[in-house]
Amino acid sequence: MRRDRDPLVVGRVIGDVLDSFTRTTALKVSYGSSDVNNGVELKPAQAVHQPRVDIGGDDFRTFYTLIMVDPDAPSPSDPNLREYLHWLVTDIPATTGARFGQEVVCYESPRPTVGIHRFVFVLFQQLGRQTVYAPGWRQNFNTRDFAELYNLGQPVAAVYFNCQRESGSGGRRAQ
Amino acid sequence: MEEVWEDISLPPLNDHSPATATAISNNHPTLPSTILQDFLATPISNKELPPATSPNTINGKPLAEKTTLFGSPPPASAILLNLNSGSVKGQENNENPEDQRHKRKMKNRESATRSRARKQAYTNELELKVAHLLEENAKLRRQQEKFLAAPNQPPKRNTLSRTLTAPF
Numbered sequence: 172m173r174r175d176r177d178p179l180v181v182g183r184v185i186g187d188v189l190d191s192f193t194r195t196t197a198l199k200v201s202y203g204s205s206d207v208n209n210g211v212e213l214k215p216a217q218a219v220h221q222p223r224v225d226i227g228g229d230d231f232r233t234f235y236t237l238i239m240v241d242p243d244a245p246s247p248s249d250p251n252l253r254e255y256l257h258w259l260v261t262d263i264p265a266t267t268g269a270r271f272g273q274e275v276v277c278y279e280s281p282r283p284t285v286g287i288h289r290f291v292f293v294l295f296q297q298l299g300r301q302t303v304y305a306p307g308w309r310q311n312f313n314t315r316d317f318a319e320l321y322n323l324g325q326p327v328a329a330v331y332f333n334c335q336r337e338s339g340s341g342g343r344r345a346q
Numbered sequence: 347m348e349e350v351w352e353d354i355s356l357p358p359l360n361d362h363s364p365a366t367a368t369a370i371s372n373n374h375p376t377l378p379s380t381i382l383q384d385f386l387a388t389p390i391s392n393k394e395l396p397p398a399t400s401p402n403t404i405n406g407k408p409l410a411e412k413t414t415l416f417g418s419p420p421p422a423s424a425i426l427l428n429l430n431s432g433s434v435k436g437q438e439n440n441e442n443p444e445d446q447r448h449k450r451k452m453k454n455r456e457s458a459t460r461s462r463a464r465k466q467a468y469t470n471e472l473e474l475k476v477a478h479l480l481e482e483n484a485k486l487r488r489q490q491e492k493f494l495a496a497p498n499q500p501p502k503r504n505t506l507s508r509t510l511t512a513p514f
Contacts, residue, residue, distance in 0.1 A: 178474070182467035183460075208475060210468030247460060248453055287464065333464060 178209035184291050184331050187242045188254060188314050196235070196265075197227030198294045198328035207292070212333045218290075221258065221269070221278035226294060226328075228265025234297040235263045236323060237272065238314055239290060246285035256312040257281065257290065261303045275305045281334045287341070291331040295323035 179185045185192075200207040202222045207213075226235055237260045244255035257279045263272035281290055293314060303321055306312060318324065335341070 176470050176474075178467040178471040181463055181470055183463060209471040210464065248457060287460075 179329060179331070182210055182289065182331065184242075184289065184329065188240060188291050189293065189326055189329060190315070192325040192327075192329075194328055196294060196296065196327040197225075198292065198330055199223075199225045200292050200330055207330055207332045209330055210333060212287075212335075215281055215283070215334060215337055218334060219280045224260075224269035224292070226263060226265065226268065228296075231264045231266065233265040234261070234300055235265065235272075235327070236261045236295045236297055236303065236321070237263060237269055238293045238295070238317070239278075240293070240312060240314060241281065241283075241288050241290050243283075243286065243288040244310065247288060248286060252310040254291075254312045254314060256306065256309040259303070259305065261297070262300055273303075275303050276309070279309065283334055283336050283339075285336075287333050287335040287339070289331050290334055291329060293326045294328040296327050298322055 175181070177185070179189070180191075200222050202213060202217050202220075205211070205213060205217055207222065224237060226237075228235065237258070238256070239258035240254035240256055242254045243250050244252040256276055258274075259276035260269045260272040260274050263269060281288065295318060301321060306317075318326075
């Protein structure tokens with residue numbers, strides 16, 4: 172797919188959170204009956220509970236790490252808390268799902284107050300089973316640095332959705 | 347170590363520039379090495395400027411205590427303090443309406459760019475999905491045709507073909 176057409180590039184996920192990478196593993200995220208495709212908009216009410224995450228790969232002995240971050244915290248026009256870590260699960264065996272992994276940082280529901288935020292899921296392949304330490308706080312997390320710290324290499328999959336507060340007007344001023 | 351800091355000119359703090367600057371460089375205790383990023387990441391409880399005191403007190407204990415509290419090189423805290431004082435919303439001391447209008451325009455432009463990007467990204471995703479699904483559909487239809495055109499019945503096993511072979 173042409174680089175400039177890739178939704179992850181157009182949506183600036185590649186740029187703000189990740190570097191360009193090659194997708195090699197399936198990543199399917201769904202909140203109830205809503206599948207997360209790049210750029211869909213979900214309401215906070217739909218994302219209260221952790222989504223179902225199914226991953227690909229082919230060998231049970233390969234393990235993956237899943238990260239969920241908000242690069243637009245607290246507001247997309249002034250994201251001084253970028254990135255806000257919502258979820259961190261490690262040691263997910265290939266072909267299974269997040270519920271089979273180790274939840275290092277528990278799932279926190281998106282609750283954007285200002286603006287329309289992107290919520291990004293990133294999947295990394297681990298070199299082996301590894302001990303990952305939770306960061307001291309959720310804000311100002313850096314996915315790139317985290318990947319480097321734990322030798323995760325480049326992502327193998329990523330997907331994101333948009334979310335604004337329940338009574339949001341899509342950024343439009345009330346008429 | 348002190349000599350290095352002496353030559354560096356620090357951004358002036360609001361009320362007392364030269365006195366504090368030299369005081370900091372002279373009175374600089376050995377601090378644990380912290381990189382700037384770590385310092386910026388930790389929540390800083392006290393971001394207020396040091397109280398306006400005479401140079402004598404600055405040379406003494408209070409400043410030393412303050413620097414140990416922050417746990418980082420003083421010049422970093424000086425720079426940080428300066429940044430904060432300039433950007434509080436509502437203060438029009440440094441900005442006139444012209445600047446504000448310009449800022450608003452820039453913010454609006456960025457917001458519009460994000461909005462367009464959002465729309466375009468979703469459209470691209472849908473187009474990709476459609477293309478993918480059409481391909482899958484075509485593939486499945488072809489497979490279906492193959493199975494219907496030449497009925498590939500599985501070879502019958504465990505069945506008797508000839509039933510009348512006995513002589514009696």
